[in-house]
Amino acid sequence: MTTHRIVNHDDWLAARRALLEEEKAFSRARDALAKRRRELPWEEVTKDYTFQTPAGPRTLAELFAGRNQLFVYHFMFGPGWAEGCKSCSYLADHFDGMLPHLGQRDVSFTAVSRAPLAEIERFKQRMGWRFPWVSAADTDFNFDFDASSRPTDLEAGTATYNYAPRDGSMTELPAASVFYRDTDGRVFHTYSTYARGLDTLIGTYNVLDLMPKGRDEDALGFTMAWVRHHDNYERVE
Numbered sequence: 001m002t003t004h005r006i007v008n009h010d011d012w013l014a015a016r017r018a019l020l021e022e023e024k025a026f027s028r029a030r031d032a033l034a035k036r037r038r039e040l041p042w043e044e045v046t047k048d049y050t051f052q053t054p055a056g057p058r059t060l061a062e063l064f065a066g067r068n069q070l071f072v073y074h075f076m077f078g079p080g081w082a083e084g085c086k087s088c089s090y091l092a093d094h095f096d097g098m099l100p101h102l103g104q105r106d107v108s109f110t111a112v113s114r115a116p117l118a119e120i121e122r123f124k125q126r127m128g129w130r131f132p133w134v135s136a137a138d139t140d141f142n143f144d145f146d147a148s149s150r151p152t153d154l155e156a157g158t159a160t161y162n163y164a165p166r167d168g169s170m171t172e173l174p175a176a177s178v179f180y181r182d183t184d185g186r187v188f189h190t191y192s193t194y195a196r197g198l199d200t201l202i203g204t205y206n207v208l209d210l211m212p213k214g215r216d217e218d219a220l221g222f223t224m225a226w227v228r229h230h231d232n233y234e235r236v237e
Helices: 009-038 086-092 096-104 117-127 151-156 195-201 203-208
Strands: 050-053 056-059 069-074 107-113 133-135 175-181 187-194
Touching (some): 069 086, 175 195, 187 195
Parallel strands (some): 069 107
């Protein structure tokens, strides 16, 4: 960082304006990609899924809470885990603030994990989160949307993730899925994304991308190696 090029204001302004043109082109490309995403065909969800919630069992249609659109975050938290995934928790720290705004745009939100509801509630209380979070422990939901893999599928080499075969031994991986409910009550799966496709949910990363050191992860063993549950960081004044 100490060897970074130093220039006068006029030269800095010229460089910044040149980059601005690239940023504008990126924004236009992003808008065009979002439009193509919305134009994807839909698939009707005909399988019955019942989730455990603090208010009792709820179907997928009921998770819409009267709205037409539902955003689901598949949170890595398997049965018997002591706590939820720290990287998913990093994302989840961004969820509460967006809830009232999503509601104004006809969008409901919930996190879904395969951990039993009591374990979810215990960890949620520890983290101080308020967003809806339900258990899919008794359903195939996370398996059907490629957020979870059965050990038998991993052993057989038939497990998939991010629309491709996967290896490894992890039964839980992060994902997000989008659903639409029409006026007749039918539910449609419109989109799912995985891996780096989830970056857009992480406001902290977007801020770090603006900083001189960026995400500063190149020297780490893996990206997000620095991430902790927010109550496990050393206090920063």
